[in-house]
Amino acid sequence: MTTYKIIGHKNPDTDAICSAIAMQEFMKAKGHNAQAYRLGELNKETQFVMNYTSSIIPELVTSFEEKSELILVDHNEKAQSIDNLEQYSLYYIVDHHKFSLETSAPLYIRAEPIGSTCSIVAKMFSEEQIEISKELATLMIAGIVSDTLYFRSPTTTHEDRELVEMLNEIAQIEDVEKFSLDMFSAKSDLGDITAIEMIQIDYKEFEFNGNMYGIGVMETTNAQYGINRLSEIKEALTQIQERDNLTGVMFSVVDILDEKNYSICSNEEFGVQVQQAFSSTLLENGFLDLGGALSRKKQIVPTLKNFLEG
């Protein structure tokens, strides 16, 4: 029997890891063999969650046997997925992002404009009336509150809130808001990380108008930590741009509690484009004020795409 291999995107975040595990359990409950993997190191928030639930951390991989049957969760773009995606067979995609996808055959897709991929998998469990363990309910709550910044992100829907309520009847977390703040604090405690590492904690590549761009977002309860390291970040952005042959790299420090975005770009031309695209002002601290643009998916990427391609 085929073992479906489940992967979230590169630079996995909590939703990518937790939805891969949730999809693994869903497929098993439907009588399939399935195994969740990860394409990169866990960030500190996800480490906190995996410790909290004592879950088995998915194995790190860079490739599978050719023709392996894959399930992609929390992404659908080639640039964010496993290298050489075309040498595998796509069986299922579960995602809540915009689509940029070419397949060679029909496949299963379940996509919704909802706060997290864990929200979609939780709905799938619920629709099929499959029992959810306490551990899995906690992992799915973590994915939802992480991606929605505890319902602060404009990507949040009423369904996300309802699903967290439903899941917490099983998970029995005493205070989900406190749990979320603990997650965000864990993510914000970066220790002695280099600027390049900081930019790449939550980093994705996008194609706009035929050119490749990188966008890193640091969601944090301690924005000052990032703001204080302006000059190092500038240098690191230039290095990433050259290393990966990109047209531009952008880094956003997102203050989760104050709901503010402070951004900076790898070169002047891209910086001017970002400033114009968001009608933003340059702050005294050297960062562009991108207002309440908390969501890369719903705010940063569509605005840039419209500006650069429109």
Next chain:
Amino acid sequence: MTTYKIIGHKNPDTDAICSAIAMQEFMKAKGHNAQAYRLGELNKETQFVMNYTSSIIPELVTSFEEKSELILVDHNEKAQSIDNLEQYSLYYIVDHHKFSLETSAPLYIRAEPIGSTCSIVAKMFSEEQIEISKELATLMIAGIVSDTLYFRSPTTTHEDRELVEMLNEIAQIEDVEKFSLDMFSAKSDLGDITAIEMIQIDYKEFEFNGNMYGIGVMETTNAQYGINRLSEIKEALTQIQERDNLTGVMFSVVDILDEKNYSICSNEEFGVQVQQAFSSTLLENGFLDLGGALSRKKQIVPTLKNFLEG
């Protein structure tokens, strides 16, 4: 309240029309405003079905108001959809084809590798326990048996058969196989149609390796009718190629009962490529013998794509 506008592909077939109507009823049952439209004339099979059920035929359109919220059924490729697709807002896609899709925002997608789009919509009704009328059950059966050639096509799954059984508990068609044969006969009764019309009854454009191709398929219980008109068809293929600025046009006469494919191409180079791609022989009647390649989606398009891009 938004009225979602539902469209199947250009040159609509029975599944495109019936799944648009089914999706309209699904959305209404979920409390939305929704209206099914069509992007082209009904073929004779679909006319037969609409007469059989006395259904209201969706209105023919070529455009909507800008920013209208669209639901695409039975297709996802830009070339097969309404002109200037980018000026509308995509809300939902329900489809069973391979994907080639770029969206600017997250959306709902429900895709499955199953025999018809009506099969997917029927599952959606069933999952949500929404009542299905006798008329709608008949329309969805028509979509399933049309697209699967009454379960002969290799795209058929066990779910398609089960769904027809489930739907016929409501539709109460006395003999579904006879109903299918009557549909296929209606489709095969072409009257005094021109060769260009014949090629375009069920016709789609595809991009392979950066070039555009047209592929027409005539599923018929009377293959001899097409075979006898070889020289007219050759001329018409050349006309379509020039008119639409295509690299090649292919026309397949598919004998539904004998499960055979007889094909011909618009120019010699493309003809040789098709012959090589399918390892086929040229018959005395002037057509290439494509064996049992009944399905454009599962057999013709993937084979051509692999050959031309591989």
